[in-house]
Amino acid sequence: MENYKYLSELRPGTVIVEDIYANTAFPIVRKGTTLEIEHLEVLDLFNIKRVKVEERIVNRVQTEPREIGKTDTISSDIDELLENKISRSSDLHKMYKKAVNDYKREFTSWRSGVKLDIAKVRLLIMPLLETYMEHKKMLVMLNEYSNRKEYLYHHAVSVGILTAALATELDYPKGTTLQLGLAGTLTDCGMAKVNPALLEKAAFLTKDEFAEVKKHPIFSYQLMQDSPLLRQEMKLAVLQHHERLDGSGYPRGDQAEKISQLSQIIAVADVFHAMTCERVYRAKESPYRVAEMMKEEDFGKFDSRILDALYEVIGTPSIGDKVLLTNGDAGEVVSVNHNSPLRPNVKLQRREELVDLTTNRSIAIEKVVN
Structure with a gap:
């Protein structure tokens, strides 16, 4: 007998009866697979909600250290570990989704002319910044949460989180880290002053259209310039987050020492998340491929120390992984x-x-x- 089960209901030994895809050319789990702990983690990472399975559990007897494809014991300890992992991931995702929805509400109000209230943005992002500092391994999953339709709101929240993570890796004091995470969340608040049709356009922008979008760092700075809740160096970081060390950025074409390191941290978080997410005009990329591209293909645009910190934040693979x-x-x-x-x-x-x-x-x- 076959039926669908939610991820939280699955156990090692369950047999999958259809190929499972997740925007991939090949199945992430193939039909006929008897689930191991590793398969369950893969399904969790790809945010698979439910799968079609056989109504039976294959008993497995452990005879040697566990590897993919070898035998497993279905112990209560393993079940508890899996349930705790899924629970932690689910709880963190719920916090994240709430922050995205709250940010969307604020952004919509800015579009209608309401004044930016940094205190509200601070309230929605600070719990996430604190929580992700304790769950570093979840950072590489942020692009999995995003979707094409609401990318703008996911991007704001994720850039805030990644910015704080990079600042922590670079040993900035906690107060500076949290302030910079807040600034990272607000980098694109100026998009509220850009024609919405341009932000949703699937085709390439014309030169004039792109020139309009490139004004958003200035708009962001203008929206926050009178608030005492964000330090001046953070406001400057927002203004400069699209500047590049080689002078190829915007809005002013600043280069080298004229660009603050705080803005460079936001820049790395901004580009990394943007390139790993699905957009209206582009499929998402592997976080590991993107980090590599930023270091090799965009050499000279970003501070190498911050890119090294990015490698540490997403985690470099180790033997046995x-x-x-x-x-x-x-x-x-x-x-x-x-x-x-x-x-x-x-x-x-x-x-x-x-x-x-x-x-x-x-x-x-x-x-x-x-």
């Missing part, structure tokens, strides 16, 4: 390449094949699923 690759394969990291920490050697789960990601540049890590 179970990973999903961008081509749909799953495997285990068997060795790391210190010159390319996001491109380890991976032993594929199904084909017993070793893949060196430094030479297979078309493939990257999609998820670490420990």
